[in-house]
Amino acid sequence: MTGRTNAPQSPPPQSPSPQSPPPRSLPLHGRNAELAALAAVSDLPGADAPVLVLTGDPGLGRSALLAWAARSFTAGPVLRVRASRAESALPLSGVHALRCAAGGLPGGRTVGVPDAGTTPEGLLRSLTAAAAGSPLLVCVDDAHLWDAPSRAALGFAARRLPATGPVRLLLTVAGQYTADPDFAALPVLTLAPLSSSAMDALLDDTACGPVDPAVRAELLDEAEGNPALLRALVAGLSAAELSGEHRLPWPQADAEALRSAAGAHLAGYSAAAGELLLLVAAAHEHDPEGAGADADLVRGAAARLDRAQAALGPDRLPDVLVLSGGRFRFTSPLIRRAVHACAPPDRRRAAHRALASVLESEGHGLVALLHRAWSVAGHAPPMADQLSAAAADPRVSASRAQRSAAYARAAELTADGRERAEHLTAAAGQALLAGRARVARRLIGRARDGALPAVVRGRSAWVRGILALRDGPAADAGEALLLGHSLLTDDDPAHALLAGLAAAEAAWATGDAVACLRALDAADSTAVATVTAGAVVHGRAVADLPTAPVATARATVARSVTPCGVPSSAAPAARPDSLPLDYLHGMRAMLERDFGRAIPRLRRVVEHAWEEDGPERLLWSGAAALLLGDVPAACRIGARTLAAARSRGPEASVPRALELLAYAELRTGQHARARAHAEEGVRSAHRYGQSNVAAHHHAVLALAASIADESTLVAHHAGAALTTARRHGLIQATTLAEWASGRADLGRGRPFEAAARLGPLVRPGPDSGHFAVRMLVMPCYVEAAVLAGQREDARAVVEEFALWAHFGADVQAPAQLARCRALVADADRADALYEDALRLHAQAGGDFEQARTQLLYGKWLRRRRRLREAGGCLRAALVSFERCGARIWADQARAELRANGAAPAAARAGALEGLTPQQLRIARCVAEGATNREVALRLAVSTRTVDYHLRKVFAVLGVRSRVELSRMVEQTDRNGTCPA
Template structure:
């Protein structure tokens, strides 16, 4: 293993506070409080020395250390393999899906490429299992050189450590990629030594200096230990005075590298060449380095000269004094020498059976274009992809493209690299690769792939222009696929529909009717599930509702018959069809299936999408409590992934929850400015319901009226009940009769309890008194058969208000109390307040809501409690919530204590399943 030698070769000076902080983290981890820390600092500031001093003082713990190497940066999960190797005996304690993911990622087993987050969950569980035996300290130095997949997994684990006896410490130079991957991990900026410690170190490494000079040197170096020791070692006091006391600031990295280069140039040529071999083989693999040196005719005698110069040490591996020494060696040699050394290392790596190392050296040795090396890189990329290494695959293919002559093969490799980069979440890298493609060299299908990829990447970076033209662009991609790849064409057409849903009123470049006609044309491209889904979507757009319903039901049945994993691509389609048919139960079921499959496969981005859609669907059926639970899971998930969890904002949920309306409008307008007209429309629906709950019926009517006037598929269907209520209560009953009639038409042809209930409720609002009561009762009976709990509460509320105006106080109280109970259970404060006001108007005196001990639970504790109440085991709960079984147990113990229960059976009584 290659690590920097201790720069000072002295006991660590001036790092007492830093060591105490690390020791406190160790003490916490011993007691089951897992922790992580990312140490950042400039080269030479002492990160490695600090970690060495820290790890050397740890007793009664298991130390696992694995550093990053440049040669492994395109080998997926290379660093993770070295971390997990000492813990293989604990693999049996993992869920089968987690252990399988780790083994496939390591290249030990064949199987479907695992998602990086599934590997992360496996690694978290493995560390947790191993820490049950003894506390674990895991240290990874030079994280900026770690392969992308290992970095993502390590960051994931660092964010999820909670109740494990594990401390994970990472260290890195300032690096943008590390900052992005490790977002959310606690960061400690390691600065230079304080002035007194700097002077002490300086005087220990050199004959006593004048105090003023020593203080000035310490100030100019910023207390950087490597600079203090190495830049002063070879200077006399007079040289130091002239060299250091200058008006210009000193660039430490360049100054140190120049210093090391001067020392290297004093070595014999063969010693310099041996150092170049060691610098080129960055892992410090002594067997490979010796083999390559032997092929170059360099004997072992020259190694002694290198060690005498204190530039590197040679034992089980080659350890440079510092990364800047390696940089000075490598960058100080001519290009031709570097390529020659890499080529020799390639030959010897192949001979030793290390193809992944060999291909890296082959690429470094290449000059100009080299198809043979490009093919080797392409093969390595294929292997990386089979292990789930999408980021490594992208990098390998990008390098292969650089070595490929201009033409279709180069363009294809760049396109494949861009697709892998997008899968890895590296949107900027994907766009950069797309920009390098010579479109003239692509065939129609590859051109379609570029259009499709560019459109989908735009969603990641919130590119307004491409979001609003996304549906039109995807139709263009479908046209390029036409006649060549039917599956790609049909999938592009479905994506065009989904993009239209997202942009809604903001869409540009295609009308809804044009989209429907193109979807209908795509039906006959090929038979199968996609054909039936397309037929249902085109019917939704083009046909009258009564004719569209049976076709949409076939499409919905097709979705229901898909395997769980295949549902990932159709979440918004499922929402559109189920809402158009008023089949809320089917919508919830499909999205929950998709979320479960995503958790099982570790595909957390798909879980995120499914949970977000679930949250929206729960609001549509009037259950903000269920919506909030899904939104909280999204927050926890995004925190695990490394996104800013505080940016999880659903404007419609905020409206239901009682946030001031101007604040919600401001958030909704910001969403609309990005091009996501669909999310803005949902927010407006939430605000209109809130205004109805508050009794501001005219505001709700005026908000909904322009939206009803420009109908958009099932979105408008769902707005009609609120529009009818707002219109009747604001004195505009004559303007909403048509909407109530339309609801009745939907109810006649859909026939689900939900639409029949809201239709009867709307009709009751418009009916004469002698008919209204029967319609309210009918509405309640239908809605009791649905899962639209909020709609049922509103039916009880409206009926109770009607009864109170009819002077039937006793009957009114019964209905209003039912409404209040529902609104408190589903956490709809504005409607609950309205029900309370109505009850008090009947003469009933009400106290405040009785707080429940369950209200004291944190969102995470509540989620654990509900899953445990449903009968799930701790490992299963951990997999669902992206935490370890240890953390589940920790939360359950707190839940039991807060609720005063002693068993899961009692817990199930407190959290009954639906």
Template sequence: MPVIGGEFSGRECPTLFGREPELRRLAELVDGISVTGGALLMHGPAGIGKSALLREAGALAAAAGLRVLRTTGTEAEQNLPLAGLHQILYPVRSGLDALPGPQREALHSAMGLVDTAVPDLHLVGLAVLNLLAEVAATTPVMLIVEDAQWLDQATADVLAFVSRRLDSEPIVLVAAGRDGVSDKLAAAGLASIQVDPLTDETAAELLDAVAPELDKAVRTRLLSEAAGNPLALTELPGTVDPDSLLKATLPLNARLEQAFGARVAALPANSRTSLLVAALNDGDSVAEVLAAATAVLGMPVAVDVLVPAAEVGLIELQSSTLTFRHPLMRSAISQATGAVEQQAAQQALAEVLVDQPDRRAWHLAAAASGPDETIAVELEAAADRAQRRGGVAAAIEALEKAGRLSEAPDRKADRVLRAADLAVEYGNRDLVQRLLADISPADLSPQQRARATWIRSSFDDGLSEDTAGPIELARLAESVAADGDVDLAMRILWGAGMRCFWSEPGAEARQVLMDVADGLPVDERDPRLLAISAYVAPIERGKAVAAGLMDLAGTTGGDPQVERFLGSAAMQIGAFELSTRFSAGAAAGLRPQGRLGLVARTLAVHAWSATRLGNLAVALPAAEEAARLAQETDQPFMYGLAKAVQAEIAALRGEYEEANSLAAEAEQVGIAAGARPVLATVQLARGLAALGEGRHADACADLGRILDPADPAYQVALRCYVIADLAEAAVRCGRVETLRDIVRDLERFAPSTTSPALHIGLRYASALLAEGDDAEELFETALDADLTGWPLERGRLHLAFGEWLRRQRRAADSRVHLRAARETFDALGVIAWSERARSELRAAGETSPRRTPDAREHLTPHELSIAQLAAEGLTNREIGQRLYLSHRTVSTHLHRMFPKLGITSRAELATVLGPITQ
């Protein structure tokens, strides 16, 4: 029997069969681009038609006047950082120089145009977003990403960053990824569709269009074998012998690879060798393929050696480039040849790429047949270059491969440990475990064993059961410092200190940590040491930490890392006004560096502290951004903490349903991991909501959990800073004696710390508990204390004092304090407490004007952050750089806000929003 339909070999059907729903979705993206941008990720198995849909998307976009920019991931280029991004940006590279300085420099570094380190890949993402936004301002843009599963990780990360920020841009991204292969864009949370096999009816229509003269039995078997896969339906008829087909039992992909392999086997020998070189090459240059094939064959070859492969539909040749019609064709060629032939081809490519050291190193590694220190050194250098360009994933891959090629066990350990350290930074727990499992503990030096232990314990802030405990880490830090590596010792001890924040290790562990910290050869004013002391012993070391913070205030030189440590330390000891100052400085310094993971942590500290001060105008957008960035940088505990702070803010604003919803979401995160600060803040939010609704017994129960050592919401530091809320709830539900016991317990700590939050709370509680003339004196003492920067607490004192005076039948005296409370709460937006003050004033014989909603209350938290920055005089570009948005997105948001605020220009923002304090 003859070969079926040989004349159809490699032919593509001119029409897409059965893809009307997918085409409608693509058309909607194109048609709606003037209103909103967006992204769509298509999933499906190999050959299902994703490439055809992407071609249709490009055609739709071109017909609508869009500019189409493309990139295709290839398995061979996965270890070349930002190789995929090069493809997208090359046609618009002339716009790089118009970017703001830091973004331009970051993108130049990332693209290898200058030899400087990339500060952070998120900054590269912002540069790409702004570059594309500028292009789209003239002509809307469609980004097409084919074979997303093979993108280099750095490109995938940048595209994920960009894709989350397209709502207000005339830009759409359409990507396709293969089922069964880790999709590097899936983590971006893009809208997605599954491209399913064709229905039986549609598959039959397609097969009849491609091969109308098929024997009935063969047609039936082909339809069964193809199972609705368009690639199989178009490729198998022209390739497979019918007898072989009727006996086939292979999986579809293997059947297709076998079919493509049969085409290769029919080629002339020199063409097969040249095609193997092309399949193994990590580029698409015809010149590279011909030069390497010449080296393998030992004779000159010209482009005509590739023409037979093009004629049978395996490749497409253009003037200088070669592309495979489908990735399965590339893999079929590789699998059809032996190891010796592949090694020879890889070696030849390495020789051709002598002026491209990164690509050369990977081809040399692929050609190696055993350990080779020379190649390992080249891979290590490639890892250095990848890391400088922001390609952390590529650096990890290079170091792992270098470790396997290392000839000495100690060199292998160094390289693998460095790869594992980078994997921690990258957040890949499974990779860390796999890397560490690849080295034998017997081959490690004491310092290397210390590094391995530290690396294993670097995830989840110590909340995982399989990580080292605080005491073990403290002893490890002690030994590392004794070996002379004080910086690593401090890193390890800081990690141990963080465990005292997220979990409760007990008094013994805390004491061991402080003993080790005291013994380290570092200055007592070292910011890291102050932060460790604050996290481990916030009460016992409170005075010393506070003194250190005051000494360092104003002397940080704007170093965001120093200010981050100091802000965290200040929050732990209840110095919230200092905490907001330091954390604001830290966030401002970390933003231009693009370090969004640290920005999220810093903003969470800022929001927590600002909320306790009552500065909701600052806390609200900070908490919203902290949650968004924590989710984007895969920090679930920080996300939970930020959500819990949002719940607290909602409770203070009288949005009780929203507060309880946010608290429940945060609690899910906190309970799953036992993250005590998250759970403590959840209980604080619930207590405030209960207080606002007059459910005082519920509030007392909610807040009391934070002080109970047996409760998972107990947190050593934070329990000291909710005493005022608990005092109000306890007095109002008649639990006065319980409150007295709590106050006596906390008063024991007062001599050890100058914590403003603790002392303010104790003075408030003492005034509430006092009787007769003592109460008046204690209220006056509390109000005479320095409450600069603590408006919420001052307002609370005025309200409580006014209520007490009214109960003493001193209505005239009470009105002074109640009026002050009302004005304070009105200004802060603490609605429930504002209404309480109004109610008390009415009872005291004075009516209050209706509260006019603050302009800020009309805006979402995200809009508020933009509006406040604009009110401060920042340009759209500056706001975009601060918030990691394009300046055009900022402009869109501002113009949407103006009607809400009843204004027509940004010049009016400062008037309607009023002054903003950090």
């Protein structure tokens, strides 16, 4: 135990801590909310409760926050003790520690040690007496490690401390103990991992010297928001390693770093408990992110060890273990990693050997072989060959993560540098398919050998390219994938074809049509040979990354290939498969504007979808459906792709399947469903390390929010999309996000802002929007430009949009074209064009676009005093907007109806009630900062009309300036009253 008061004193008896204190006190980054909560408890006059329990995983800063509270408390003395597992069996040892800590309190005040029968009441009386009416802060670190009588007394005292009393109590406990009866009903503050910005600041404080950006990213990824682990990682690196001059060690979180971060939580266990912890930690290794270690497996292995079985009783389990649902799991992944890494090597190998024996007897092939390999010391080439062969065999039942682990262990057992690089490349490919992008990046970073064969270097380039395509600069991804294509062409043309198509995907994301055509041309150079050789099998394309050993690479060209990229005798007989060629040639013809050649090819790709169950091939079909404008088919294919990715895998395809589905639903006007899928897509993309895919999901969410009155959501999602898109050169995501912001401005009645934002997206030139998205933006821009008085600019865009509408790839485009032509036409032609637009909308369907045309037509009719017809259009628009959830546009329709005299103005409080509907609309526009000319354009009236009504508004409200008018309108909207 350790103790502290604010008065000088001799140090009390204390248990040695396994973790040395840091040489200097670092700022507590990212803990402002927690510090405020601690300060609120310590602030006697304003405290709501006199006690607070801090909890969280090891290394997140429970002790550091407690130390901050003790340092910051200046109102009186502080009693601070730290519990020890070694004393948890000694009755009343915790209360005794408090007494020792209080030995130096001013005036000789002490905390008594009552007998066991009166401990709860006695501790409460003793703390109150020790305070003697003056402020006293009591801090107990790791209170869950106290003995049972002391915990009961502490909990009793904590629940009964009066809020206005002098005693304040701060406790830290492990997360699983917050529901313990001793601590039940106490206020709890749970520490979460630090944010990336806070960890970034902590790294700057911790590192003594510059940190290379790539090294910084690696350290932050490895630490996963744990400040103690980050400090330990930095402490183990040299200045040359931090600056990037030397490569980082492997593994980064070695035994020393993990012991430094979590060692205090491993001390005090018996030998039997330590053996059991090691066994459970070893059983996690083949599935570290799974649900836990199988209890039967652990029990079977414990029977083969000396001591572990003695600790298996349910009432004797170590407190860092939980048994639930037939599985053992650690309360913290950091503790599990530390237990495994810090164990003596011979004991660790013995644990894996015991697990391998049980698994072998039960017929678990690859997993048993993995544990057997972990029980071997040094190089073992025969074992490495066994592991590699099992990982490459599709008949072996194993997850992609397990195959990745097998390849990685084979690399460790291999003495030859070339073979090691081959195994690491295969391990990275499987990790990427499993959705473990961070692991894949580290594995591929170790797979370097200048003498590698071309096929292995090609596979390495492929993995790097796919990693960058999902989470990195898309242009870099394209070049890496083209390099992979050229290196794979001779030995593995099937995967060379897929590398070329992936390079085209990267170029598409950057909005570079020329680069996209170049990638498709490269893919086409190997496509015919690939299909002719039968390397791509109907219904079973090589959709996954290549992971087979080099010895089998050439065989894949002549034999059927499974989705794992390795030969399989069980695969169907090879026959030509036209899907890759149709997709490739259809995409290329579309980019070359050879629509007569593109359409039939892409239609065949769409038709293939109903025979497919591979996510990658289904994604091709979905993209083809979108290019053809068959959005309903794209929705069905998106749903099928998502089902296939979830049931068959690979797991890494789930975020992209959700992206296809959400975007297709957005195009059909199903905004609520698109939002639901995009929200799930953001979560899954971040889970699998695909920030570029997450950016596209954010853009979809911004577009969905732009039709409702959700300006905060639009700004949030558009900002999130643009942050990644601009950093990684994702022009498609940038265009979608800017479109969302511009459409939101247009919906809020801000045509000038909308035109300024959308104009650069639709105009031709190097800085324009994405070549495949800018056409979809044009109707919004035309509307904004006309309302902003920029009719000539709008007219030039309409002519280009006409070419897109005539192509037929967008079912809404013909109706939108008629609407755009009505907006820029003379009065004698606009009427007929609006009628044409409504007729075409009726054929195409889609509430939102039809309602926008009805709203614009209603405004046009009202301006010409055709009030009855205007009212019909505006009411229809209102109903449609409400049906599709477009609240902000529905507000526009209501305002137009009020101005048309067809609906009463909404009730307003105060002086605004005296304004007519038209005067109220003008007042609100002026309050938003619009000039008289801008108001006239927005409301489709003359500036003379605005001047006339504005003078009336000033007279009715008794204001003399626009500033006073803005204040009055703002206060009315805020609380329904006007200032006196």
